[in-house]
Amino acid sequence: MTTAAKHKSDRYEIRFSGSGGQGLILAGVMLAEAVGTGDGKNVVQTQSYGPEARGGASRSDVVISEGEIYYPKTMKLDLLLALTQEACDKYYPDLKEGGILVVDSVLVTQVPTKSYFGFPFTRLAREEIGHIMVANVIALGAIAELTGIVSRESIEKVVMKRAPRGTEEKNFKALELGIAVAKKAKKQK
Amino acid sequence: MTNNKQNRARLLQGNEACVQGALYAGLNFFAGYPITPSTEIAEGLSRELPKIGGKFIQMEDEIGSIAAVIGASNAGSKAMTATSGPGFSLMQENIGYAYMTETPCVIVDVQRGGPSTGLPTKISQSDIMQARWGTHGDYTAITLAPSSVKECFEQTVRAFNLSERFRTPVTVLTDEVLGHMREMMIIPEPGELEVRHRIKPDVPADWYKHFELTANFVSPMAAFGEGYRYNVSGLTHDQAGFPTNVAAEIKEKLDKLKLKIERFSDEIVNLRTEMMDDAKIAVISCGTVARAAIQAVKIARENRLKVGAIQPLTLWPFPDAQIRELLANVRKVVVAELNMGQVVHEIRRIVPDHTEVYFLGRYDGEVMPPQQIFEKIKEVK
Amino acid sequence: MATDVQQKSDVTHHYLRAKKKFPNVWCAGCGNGIVMGALIRAIDRLGLDKDGVAVVSGIGCSSRLPVYLDFNTLHTTHGRALAFATGVKFAKPELKVIVITGDGDALAIGGNHFIHACRRNIDITTILINNKIYGMTGGQFSPTTTAGAHATTAPYGNYEKQFDISKLAIAAGASYVARGTVYHVQQLEKLIQGAISKKGFAVVEAVSNCHTYYGRMNREGDAVAMIGWMKDHAMPIQAAVKLPPEKMAGKFVTGLLHETDATEFCEEYRMLVERLAAKEESK
Structure with missing residues (x-):
């Protein structure tokens, strides 16, 4: 009984959404691994996808809790990351009242609320890091900073471990960049 | 850790x-x-x-x-x-x-x-x-x-x-x-979980019968190349493995297939329960749905409904006796599945007449969320 | 002469489950028994240990053959003998694995497994007894039934085309492809012996007779007449290559039709395992 109450209060649900090929599943897996193996919390990562390897809608959900996680899918999102307009439109209704919406400010132009965080993830990846593929990790850094759900040490370790060989440096820089831009945005709010 | x-x-x-x-x-x-x-x-x-x-x-x-x-x-x-x-x-x-x-x-x-x-x-x-x-x-x-x-x-x-x-x-x-x-x-360490191996024969090759009828109906099994040179056939066969059309041998073979498992179902059956002690309503489900069901039970309990969950980890042989015992004081059962009704037939088969069985199915490719199960609980309570 | 026959009979009995399984299910005069005899003598000549031989079959008249033999025998489902045999061989490469199959079993329902076993070049000997008909189910046409021939499901004559078994096997990658007949017993025995000795996938087509169905429905006579036809129409490859096409009309070629050396599947896998182990050690 006590675990049930505890579990209800600290269940935290995050969705990474956008289109196939944006690295959203990997971002979800990195967060799950950091929270699970690094911070020792319970975590479930699930995903939904169509038959396409590239293009098409893609999403990766992460449920985090100190207690046991029964229902493995999300019920009401605490945080939604949307890297496409389509994903934002489709999943915004799943965000709980007071939940955090994070969008790519270049790719998502019509945001259904005034209360949100917009970062030009894809542009930052291209211009600051020199590789469009790391937009997902910049977003991951921003989410880590905005939520405080994962320790910095754990997420850094996992990003270095899971990054494709030869891109560790770029991914690490991307993570730090995401943390930095989110820090700045938090101060401005 | x-x-x-x-x-x-x-x-x-x-x-x-x-x-x-x-x-x-x-x-x-x-x-x-x-x-x-x-x-x-x-x-x-x-x-x-x-x-x-x-x-x-x-x-x-x-x-x-x-x-x-x-x-x-x-x-x-x-x-x-x-x-x-x-x-x-x-x-x-x-x-x-x-x-x-x-x-x-x-x-x-x-x-x-x-x-x-x-x-x-x-x-x-x-x-x-x-x-x-x-x-x-x-x-x-x-x-x-x-x-x-x-x-x-x-x-x-x-x-x-x-x-x-x-x-x-x-x-x-x-x-x-x-x-x-x-x-x-x-990941468990070696030795932490039991690991079993098939029983090998301990008789001379001439005495070996690949399908010998034993006390527990399970025959020791030699492998090809170990000196026993037996015959294996999908045709109904005698204890030595040779095809048979003899009625008594046919029956003996089919009974063996049944009894070697049914007589020992206690070794096989395994289920999990959640808050069944005082439950008046039970949600029965397996696999991924069972997790939604337990979540729904938690929600129901917060709403002061005496609901419990039963999750068979062994689906076959079906845990008839175990579930029947768990349902002794339960009047209403909700069977939740991602299909048009499969486990529910087993539940209907085993419950006493006074137990009401309700089916909650979903077959649109989506997982059944806890809220859907909770709504069903409220509907039948 | 009498002693020779006696010796041959002793050899045969040594490899039969003689007390347990006879009489057999085949019609009197069936070629399956001749193939079984040739197989036994080939194995005897190779001096194989009985415990080290596995004989696998599917469903059909020919597939009943393993049950009579005192080896490790696996009588499986229709068409799947080669897939089962692949499991046996790959799990225990030290076993000599021989598959007994028929034209319907190997080429119709089991056609996919047949071409893929050829492609993998797994060290299995396949003896494909070709009687051009489904015997066990009562005489339906098969992928090798002659055009125009009658069968219970071709009452007006067969309007389908035929597989050429050896061409199919060669094209799919088999290492050893041969054809013999149940008339030319000594040749068949040698071809089987060669196939078992070959490291790689080997196919021996044994042209056989189903006088009960094929012979009767197509007025080709009894067992003796049908086997006699093989005598008159088989042409050894050594002679066939020298003959002009018109002299080959109506004849079929026998003997070792194709032999090549390619890495065998289990061997290839063993090398992979060794490579990975060496890599692990060097770490």
């Missing part, structure tokens, strides 16, 4: 946990054919088996895959295949051959929507009856249904143990969500 435990802590997909569980149980032969959403199992074993001298082969279809598995098991291997609905359908004739020839092997079926090609990337629980009745003829099946990544590991180990113990194929039924879901688990 101790350091050692931390080293063994892994974020794994359900499919990856099946791979790890199979290796833990001593798997040394895998044959399979690519099919969504089970393919990660074949991919994982194509990586791992050659490293430990085990055998991996991608066959030309699912019929060939289960055939190769049965051949390998008769040559002494611990063998497995993994598939999804359409492939499971293709395998059925040869799975029947494994029942008839009492060949230990494990089949992992990662369920997806059907019929036919159906929904390759969407969840379903519509193979439950196929796992029990999929092939023609009379036989008794063993089927296990995990609901978490950790259970995928444990139930795969258990599937091997039961297949070796009872000389029979064992099916592990998972699903698309579970197969692809990632969760933390700590």
